[in-house]
Amino acid sequence: MTLTRQGRFRLRVAAVCATLLALVAAGAAGIVGANAASGPGCRVDYTVKSEWTGGFIGDVVVTNLGEPVKGWKLKWSFPSGQGVTNDWAANVKTKGADVTAKNLSYNKKIGTGESVSFGFAGSWTESNEAPTSFKLNGTTCEFTVSGPSELTAIETVAAMEPGWNVGNTLDAIPEETSWGNPLITEELLDTVKAAGYKSIRLPVTWTDYIGEAPYYTIDSARLDRVTQVVDWAIERDLYVLLNLHHDSWMWIDDMPTDHDGVVAKFDAVWTQLAEHFKDYPELLVLESNNEPQFAGTTHEEGDAYNDELNRLFHEIVRSSGGENEDRLLVLPSLHTNGDQARIDVLKTTIDELDDDMLAATIHFYGFWPFSVNVAGYTKYNEDVEADIVGTFTRAHDTFVANDIPVIIGEWGVLNYDHTRPGVHQHGELLKYYEEVEFQARDKGITMQIWDAGQFLNRNTLEWRDQHIFDYFESGWTTRSGTASFDSIYLEKDAVIEAESLTLDRNGLEFEGLWHGDSPLAEGDDYTVSGDTLTLTPAALTRLAGDRTYGVNSTIEARFSDGMPWQIHVITYDKPVLADATGTTESFVIPAEFTGDQLSTMESVYADGTPTEPGGWNSFKEYWTTFNPDYAAGTIILKPELLNALNDGQTVTLTFHFWGAGEIDYEITKNGTSVTGSAL
Template sequence: MRQISLRSTRARLAAIGAALLTALTVSVIGAVGASASPQGCLVDYKVTSEWNGGFVADVRVTNLGAPIDGWELEWAFSSGQKVSHGWLANITSSGADVTAKSYSYNSRIGTDKKTSFGFAGSWSGANEAPEAFKLNGVTCDGTVSDPENLTAIETVEAMEPGWNVGNTLDAIPDETSWGNPLISAELLDTIKAEGYKSIRLPVSWSDYIGEGPDYTIDQARLDRVTEVVDMAIERGLYVLLNVHHDSWQWIRYMPTDHDGVVAKFDAVWTQIAENFKDHSELLVLESNNEPQFEGTTVEEGDAYNDELNRLFHEIVRGTGGKNADRLLVLPTLHTNADQARLDALDATIAALDDDMIAATVHFYGWWPFSVNNAGGTTYDENVEADIVGTFDRVGATFVDNEIPVIIGEWGVLNYDHNRPGVHQYGELLKFYESVEWHARDTGGIAMQIWDAGQFLNRETLEWRDQTIFDYFKSGWTTRSGTTSFDSIYLDKSEAIGAESLTLNRNGLEFEGLWDGDTELAEGTDYTVEGDTLTLTASALTRLSGDRSYGVNSTIEARFSAGLPWQIHIITYDRPVLSDTTGTIESFAVPTQFTGDRIATMESVYSDDGTPTGGDWTPFKEYWTAFQPDYDAGSVILKPDMLNGIEDGRTATLTFHFWGGGEITYQITRSGSSLTGTAL
């Protein structure tokens, strides 16, 4: 283990009176939020009245640090308590998790000033006080933090969770070129209010760099980037600033234009570093996004990446000011997390001998699942192994040696609000839940979700899918339980029988099933044996109602913490595909879906079974090769996929449905014309 000198953390402990140390009182001190000043707080939780099944609690918050404007207190009940209503704060609950937010009239708390709120709730069995609180997303752990004196590990932990302002200042050529509006104070206020502690600000500088030898950055561009950085810092957000698409626009040519690329890289980073050298420690700098070098082996790429990372470090540190000990972030080649890439970066960091450095990689999961290709339709052992392996490697290589890690981008590659169905919804939620858990379990990691507009609608400042964001937010503090699948498909042509799912408890207690506000009866409606959850035929008959095609009802599996897991009861018949004709540019298979949904599709030549298009797998990429249109009743086959079928040959397509199994279909190509035949 490399020995690294750690900076001391400025801390102040508040005295806690003996009167507060009762069974019904919890007092804790902690950071209120990231800003340029020391922050800390005292939380006093006290049950003031209690009776059989009900109680009233008072919560008092004392600000021990710099004044704050806007607060959010989070905690989790450990013994099943529920908040019924509150006062002097907007209190919401999700399972065991509770959040209390300030109103406009009590959002400001001065130094050594107090605010308080209360609520009424219910309990059964026990009424234990919460074990810990988070105020504005920071764990109340008995310390008062100051960004000026944080270690690298502490800085990165203060940046968790993080959010990418993707496809904006990195868009080419302009900030709005890729469909997002200008970054505004309202956007950053929203991100802050939702609990994010940092933003990653990708910036593409290429179109704003003048000719050599000076490579002067356009002043208006530098001013705009500075404006956004300042807006974020004013709100107490950490900012990770980088050079982004420059990596493939000009840095990639370093093997054939070594001196030219190095001179340009030097000039660009010198100007950025000089511009920001006196900025708050909340600004963090990242060398290069997804480094790549044309025409090289991975070992040669490692060497070029090492050279640029060292140059970046030398430039920034050499500008002085707060850059002398600002946190610097160095990427692996391609921001890849394979062990060889981690080892190469580890060698760079060891040689620099600087205790304010973090490593960065990106994580988009097991590729077949991330894009829905090669049959990767579910959260299976391959997806799990990829997650576990990645966090085990970065933990052992870096975090265990006091080098923090920033997952600068994470998510799944083909998820987009404009491409519904690419990922089965429940399997997608399992992925998000598991990734955040393994990051928290590893420690010393900040996760920064990649959002190019697919999660937060930048126009309305609302989440496009509230459930997905709820899983993000819940994952910052706790696990959520799931089942082996989120749907039970009932064949309309058959009598309804009992159906079973496997409980994935994720360390939690299973608390039962609910249909809206009605709790289902164990023994009558369902049984649990070990991890097998079985819904009875009578319950499914009731839940399927008139058995119309599609989702008949949705029930919830609830656990002792985290979010409830939705299970959809779906009626379907075997889908029917019909004959048709078309062209390579326009071909759609008429389809009666009858309540079912497509999971994936295979395409092979009928005569020899080899994949069409010369692909390594018969499974085609969802949305890129095919796209179901459930409203129109068709499956659209895309030109790129159809062009892969050789002229004069016939391909057999196998559509895999979530409920109805496999259905085959044939396509014969003649020039640009196609004939489709149902089998």
């Protein structure tokens, strides 16, 4: 057992002595099952992963050293009156000091030499002494016990990977459900834990729950609710990153004009939070401020204000005592921006604080034009990749290479949401996710996906797009191969010819094409020359079937690791757009999409000048200015676009489709009236 330093939670010395005595006795007597081949036997590894005043997380690994078992019960006794408050991967019951853990349906079998593991949240009062014996189905087991090990900041942050944000919930304004998500429940955290996440980021906006000066007392009901969620997460052995969230723009950004008032309020809020949570285990991590910003300032002025608040946060938490003396604290750059100038300032702050339990945090939503689909950035290209590689390389070289861990506290792409389908082409989005996760692994950076409900449906507790989640999960450990596109568009009445894609193997071996469980035949169905994958006319004819509009079939390019790359065979005709009339507040273009999909739209006046908004380029932002409604058979032009047009001037809209290419359409605005005609 490894003892932790002063101030960290640990198993009591009595438990260590009892364990050593038990092990000595076991060695002298020869524990049943020490010879796995001769009969029943078992080993138990009992670990207290974290401990705090009144509670702890237990992790148990049971190894079968004897004959296979088809169902199991593990029994032990708590020496000092501990209890079990929650469990996972086993049904754990207590009766007095006696504990019985029973298998669940999916893990009841343990083969010879195989192991099962389960965990539980426990409670204690005076001490938390370790059990001194374990029995598996009545057989006494070999065992080891260990307590929380002393983790460095780098190790702590690594243990938080991967992480998940409970976005738009406790940070919603003014209440937890105000932005459309249901209340956080234990079942939600069970789902996140079961999915493989090791940490949650718990954004909290405190603004509407802070009293008046000079005390700025936090509402007790609000603090109790946040504490409840933190407790639930810790009981599940999840790290929790707790912060001040939208407070950053609701009052903290007033610091340039109300310096002393903002500092006093910031001080009072963090003083209360530090005191309240000071005895919590190291699973609780504190973040100074979300996306710090300061109204009306230059970058340099903002850096100085952010530095001041980061230092004040550090002083408040460290001086509060208890576990806060060496708790991991997370400091953001200005705007949590990853540009070199911003992270250089944060690096100086961290260096001067001279505290080995600090981490830096930035956010990452990728190359902006691709992230929102504007300026023609519909595909993952060299600009998008360069932005990813550059950001992660800077973060590594500035911080990680100097033993300062980095948490990407939020990541994803902007404008991606289940309510805005089509902003990002699915395959191009997967390439982005794949590269981001690879760069994070390669550079030793922990990431916490921003999820405001667009990934995990909080009502059904199901992933909205299982394929995207599967990519996330695969990306935690390995690369996946991709290709130049994920679709092959076949014009309905055209002769089917060979179609080629370029493979991006990402260091993996290409293993062939599959249609369901059936492999396609190399030579007859496809050929590979270098990185060029070509499907034959015969294969495409078979895959297109009766050539109805839309996706006719999906095949997979499989690689030696990671996720297969899906390739959709799609039949289409050139979409047909109809004349329309409407207003600047409501204008739709009737559209027969005939199996095709819209990728982007340009908007220019007759002389070629781009219209507003975004007049610096002709390509308009997807969904903000336009969007297709495939179910209704329309393309919607938004007021943001129409209200910005010049009266009486003809505007040419060029719609870009993935299959058919460009289709032009004209509109004219007169006052609030809009007319449109197909070209």
